[in-house]
Structure formats: structure tokens, C-alpha cells
Amino acid sequence: MKKRTESIMGMAFFGPALVLLTIFLFLPMILTLIFSFTDFFALNPGLTHFVGLDNYIQIFKDDVFSQAFFNTVKFVIIIVPLQGIGALVMALLINKVTHCKKYFKVAFFVPVVMSLAVVSTLWIQIYSPEGIMNAILSFFGIDAQPFINSASQALPSIAIMSAWQGMGYQMIIFLGGIQAINPALYEAAEMDHATPWQKFKDITLPELKPLCVFVLITITIGAFRMLVQPMVMTGGGPSNSTYTVVYDIYETGTVNWEIGLASTMAIVFAFFVMILTVIQTIATRKQKRNNWILTVVLLIVSLLFLFPVIWMLANSFKPDAAITADMNSMAAFIPPALNGNFFENYVSVLTNT
Secondary structure, rough: HHHHHHHHHHHHHHHHHHHHHHHHHHHHHHHHHHHOOEEEEEEOOOOOEOOOOOOHHHHHHHHHHHHHHHHHHHHHHHHHHHHHHHHHHHHHHHOOOOEEEEEHHHHHHHHHHHHHHHHHHHHHHOOOOOHHHHHHHHHOOOOOOHHOOOOOOOOHHHHHHHHHHHHHHHHHHHHHHOOOOOOHHHHHHHOOOOOOOHHHHHHHHOOHHHHHHHHHHHHHHHHHHHOHHHHHHOOOOOOOOOOOOHHHHHHHHOOOEEEHHHHHHHHHHHHHHHHHHHHHHOOOOOOHHHHHHHHHHHHHHHHHHHHHHHHHHHOOOHHHHHHHHHOOOOOHHHHOOOOOOOOHHHHHHHHHH
């Protein structure tokens, strides 16, 4: 009776949360997957048709999506080490000071609680030709830089601003981890006359490894979701140099109302981020050093090894004209939409006497 009462109480607390998760998380995820196989147009939903893999083939052929994907990966490569290492350095320095620790924590955390739209607007002024950044550069005799007005500088400039805005959050996490390390470890290192670098390399860094994994994954996922900064600061320009995948999904779904195509982009993007997160988790797991390297190498080799098989299987469902058209693109590895002619080649082979 007591266990039954506890179960009912547990469901009473868990039930509302489950309902909310179903409505606002699980159901949208399922609908996104379903819509990705349709040509659903929000302004005329009554004419929705099942199109199979056509949307997936279309986005892999889309130059704008390819550039947005490349821009997103480039942004992640810049911001992950910049924000992660910067947060760790700040945490180490704050841990060393004996005065004003609370002030430094608050000072470095303030940008985190500011709205990204507000921060982006602020940095537009900082990066302007007459802004403070160019004023500092001119003080040192350096010519004024275009920053967000240049196709080559816009994305790194946004990455620097984003790292500045988010670094304080990871700094607090690292600081908590550093303060939780057993002081006896450092005392033993002092007795062995260890240098500061040896203490950091052999004590601090290994003890912070779980936090480093968490910080690395959260920064990576957050960077892949970048939308507000380019929307406010550059509008995706100049020349689409700051146009990201999430921005492309937003434009496709809410401006062009092509929900089916936007859902396809979201599914492909989520799948890529999921794979990357799994690889990061495996690579940073506690095990023999070379195991994860061997796993990743074998994974890459196996995919390269299977490429001809995947290509052969995908093209076995296509007519000759489609094979020729897709020859020089990623669409060559994707089968066509499921229709009445999907198995035509197989039927032809089986019935050919």
C-alpha cells in the first residue's frame, strides 16, 4: 500500500512535467521528422504531399546550405578553444588572487546575463569604423579594420564577441572545480619541488577532466545553434559569410514558409551535432590513450571503405540520367524518393530473359 501511494505521488509530480515535455519537445521532434519527408508549405498546408528523400537531396545540392554549414563549422572551430581556454585561464587567475574574488566573479559573469540582441547591438558600435576597437588600433599605429563589414573578418569578429559574452559561465564552472580539488595534492607536489606548470599538468588538468568534457560539449552545441549574433549584426552577410545553418532554417521556415525543407535541414543538422557529440564523448572518456584514436581512425577508414558500396546501392534505384546528373555531388550517395519506379532497375533485371 505504501509503495502504491509513493508511486501515485511520484506520478503526480512527474505527470505535469511529462505532459509539457510531450507537447513542447517530443511532439515537435516527431512532427519535424514527418514534415522532412513532405513538401509542407505553411501558407497552403492542404496541398502537402509525401516527397520521400527529395528534400534531403535538395539541401545537399543547395550551395547556400553548404556555405551556411561551412560557416557554422568554422565558427565552432574558432570559438570552442577561444572560449574554453579563456574561461579556464580566468578561473585559474581568480583562484590565485586573495582580494576582490567576489567582484571578479560578478564582473566576468555580467555579460552572460545580458541579452544576446543587446550585446550584439553594443558590439556593432564597438566594431564600427569610428568605434572604440579601431580607436585602440589607431593608437598603436594600426590601420582601421572593417571587422563585421568584411567577408573575411566578419565571422571571426562575431566569434570573439560570442566568446566574450559566454566565457563567464564556463569560468564559474571551472572555478568551482578548481576549488574542489584536494589541497593535499598540491602540498605533496610542493614537497616534491614541482613547478607551477607541473602542478597544473599533473594535478589540476586531470582533476578537471570531467568538467572539461562538459564545457567542451556545451560550448560546441551552443556554437552550432548560433543565430542571434549574425541576424542582428550582419544579416548573414557580407556575401553570406556569416550565414549559419540555424539562420538558414529560420529563413526557410519562417520567412519562406517552406516547413518541409526547413524540417529536413533541422534533422540533418541535429544528426550531425549528435554524431559530433558522441565522438567528443568517446574521445574524452577515461580509457587507454590510444583506444579512442584507433576507434576514430577505424570509423573514418570504414566509411571510406564503404563509400563505393553506398554509392552502388543508392544508384541502383536511379535511372541512368539521374546517376549522371548526381555524379559530382553528395546526392550520388542518396537514393531517390520512393515512388512507383523505385525498384524499376531490379524489376528489369529479374524479368530480363
